[in-house]
Amino acid sequence: MPGLFITVDGPGGAGKSTLLPLLGAALEEIGHTVHLTREPSAGLLGRAARERTVDFHGLSLACLVAADRFHHLATEIQPALARGELVLCDRYVPSSYVLQVLDEVPLEYVRRLNAPARRPDLALILTAAPDLLDARLRERGAHSRFEHDGSSGPEVRLYDELADLLIEDGFPTFRLDTGEFSPQAAVHAITRHASALLSRNQAE
Template sequence: MAGLFLTLEGLDGSGKSTQAGLLRAFLEERGLRAVLTREPGGGLPEVRDLLLGGELSPEAEYLLFSADRAEHVRRVILPSLERGAWVVSDRYLDSSLAYQGFGRGLPLAWLLEVAKEATLGLTPRLTFLLDLPPEEALRRVKDPDRLEREGLAFFQRVREGYLFLAEREPHRFVVLDARRSVAEVAEEIRARLLPLLP
């Protein structure tokens, strides 16, 4: 495929959405076609409110994320990549592994088995993990949704999950200190991308 798939991950409040928008603008400034998308809701927008507002079992929660992701991959990400666009996604599969796997305690083997079909095996070229202590992340969240109200211990497990995933795939993950300024984080993301730019 002519395009390139990039994702941003991290705890709520880490600045992912801000950096995703800045990254798309940077790519467009370089003359590249860029598509900005997000999960949940990238494939099935109506699922977002249910996932962030309803009461669900951990299994149902993950399966809904996976249904949304399956449509996201098929409707948005793959067609954009095939057209030669660079796709920037605010969250992807690593969010589910961290939140539903490490946070909720669902078995990683099952999560990955479901994900294999949902994603058609599509993996990002680079994943920027905006790492932030959970205490700071919770302070930054102003209007918490259902997941953001889970409390400190939950977010500590999610952060540990993210760092585990990053350690397991160091060739894909770029871990960034999200305590720094927006400008500093954006500059490091751009520096890491320069070798990939045409």
């Protein structure tokens, strides 16, 4: 069976951490071998990018994140896909388009930096109303300096503004508002979409 590469992006508080384990379990129940991973990765480069956003800014952080991505692809994602596994990745290139632009890196630079990165078979974009996201972030706490300013509005707007560009750059997007769907309903919708995509890939 061919592998399938699914990425999950969206603003902080959109529900990625809640949804991914549920989605992985649901996909395993219908017969897929699921490989859960995330970016920045658990490797040396990824830990630096994840844990030291206070120290790294702008171009240096954008390049560090991209370097971790290419290493992650070569050492973990592509081998799993070659084994026929379904890879679920928490954050990928769409997050770079948004977060690096918020960090004052020109969008065109971010696009070119990430142009060689493998495109997913499905790019899930989770979202919700900014006030709901802000309430969730206050409840769980911020994970990086990008979540410390108390407002999700700019991040949500950028995901909205870049939706067409992501498609143009080869990211087949599927968008879900987690303020309107329960985690279980979202998992059902995504599982159905992923299964249809896998069946189409097998037929080809």
